[in-house]
Amino acid sequence: IVKVEENRIIPENLPKLRKRKFTAFVPVMRGCDNFCSFCNVPYVRGRERSRLAHDILKEVEELVPQGYKEVTLLGQNVNSYGKDLEERIDFAHLLGLVNKIEGIRRIRFTTSHPKDLSDKLIKMMRDLDKVCEHLHLPVQSGSNKVLSGMNRKYTREEYINLVDKLRQAIPEITLTTDIIVGFPGEEEGDFQDTLDLVERVRFDGAFTFCYSPLQGTKASEYRERVPDKVGGGRLRRLIEVQQKITLERNKSLVGKKFEILVEGVSKKSPYELEGRTRGNKIVVFKGKEDLIGRFILARVLKAGCWALKGEIVSC
Ligand code: SF4
The missing domain is CATH 3.30.750.200 (Transcription Regulator spoIIAA)
Known part of the structure; x- marks a missing residue:
């Protein structure tokens, strides 16, 4: 038997370790109430606790002057964001607020539980220009x-x-x-x-x-x-x-053009760069290192299972 964590406060203002320079992970909630029978997260991380929208937005705003262009909002079950908060807010609403932050060009989120994926969230994903x-x-x-x-x-x-x-x-x-x-x-x-x-x-x-x-x-x-x-x-x-x-x-996807955020030198080939499409496909292409951190347009030339090969169309 494991004791479920009872402290419902998520500490703020702790130093953040960020491994990437242009894309940042921003937790929006911790824990999970779903108790899938194979999973120990509810026992190890405790019940769902959402961060205040104000704190999340402040963290994302502070990322912009540091050069971050993409954020991934994180939680075990982001679709139930806000259910435990006093303020009336849900995840779709939060996405709308993050979408307004100037300087952030892409928003991703994970993980979504199918039972909580609302029509409202699907509509927001369709309508918000920065949501990938x-x-x-x-x-x-x-x-x-x-x-x-x-x-x-x-x-x-x-x-x-x-x-x-x-x-x-x-x-x-x-x-x-x-x-x-x-x-x-x-x-x-x-x-x-x-x-x-x-x-x-x-x-x-x-x-x-x-x-x-x-x-x-x-x-x-x-x-x-x-x-x-x-x-x-x-x-x-x-x-x-x-x-x-x-x-x-x-x-x-071969022959199609995609906007890529260049993330760095390819992990498989030191002479090439790699980045991701909005659809999260990895594209490897030839280019100079000063493109790292920038958005380019690339055409897909070849497809593998794990990555696509491409060429720069414009940068
Ligand atoms: S929703 Fe995910 S984190 Fe929560 S109990 Fe199920 S598998 Fe674990």
Whole structure:
């Protein structure tokens, strides 16, 4: 048994360690109230606590003179931002306020729980010019039986419906997800449901995991364990399907032009630079180091699974 943290105050004005020079992570809330059966965050980090909008906006404003151009608003479940605050504010409203800050050109956020992704937030994502066309929306499984065992509080049909709404509102949106295979009680038919969902949604990318029990969580008490060999086999099959889809989706971008925020020298090739599109695709291209930290326009020449190759069109 782990003691749940009771202090509801998030300390402000602590020194921040920022690894990147042009894109910054700004926490908007801590903790989580969802108690997914496989996860220990609610026990380790405590219940949801939102930072005051005033403090978040001040932090983002202070990033501008330091040269930051992109912010990622962070929380375990940003979509429930504000529910614990006295002031009447939700995450969609907060996005609108951050969007008004001059000097910040891109806004991202993570992570979103599907059950809390409101129509209002989708509309704000569509309408706010700085909010990037990328959403990480963990589905975890395509089987309703497994989703129920995970305590995710949505069905595969509701998830697919949400994706349809997102694509209708923002056709060019990049969608990524998290998927766990080998969850206790997952049978071959349940895994097929996951593969089917992956084929239907056609995610741009997925973080895939084989279930492993975390001490103190509800799922660690479940008896119907999936043998490691079976779970490992399912993981390999899932990765194969997703990689094929990722490559196909990336290939569909060849020939198109994208705005890139140049982040630095390519991690794979010291003679090239790399940056990200608004859709969070990594593009590697030849260019001088004085472009780092600037926005350029690049054309995609070639697609791989993990990155795109491009050339500068204008800078
Ligand atoms: S998986 Fe995410 S939403 Fe679920 S309990 Fe953990 S942090 Fe919360």
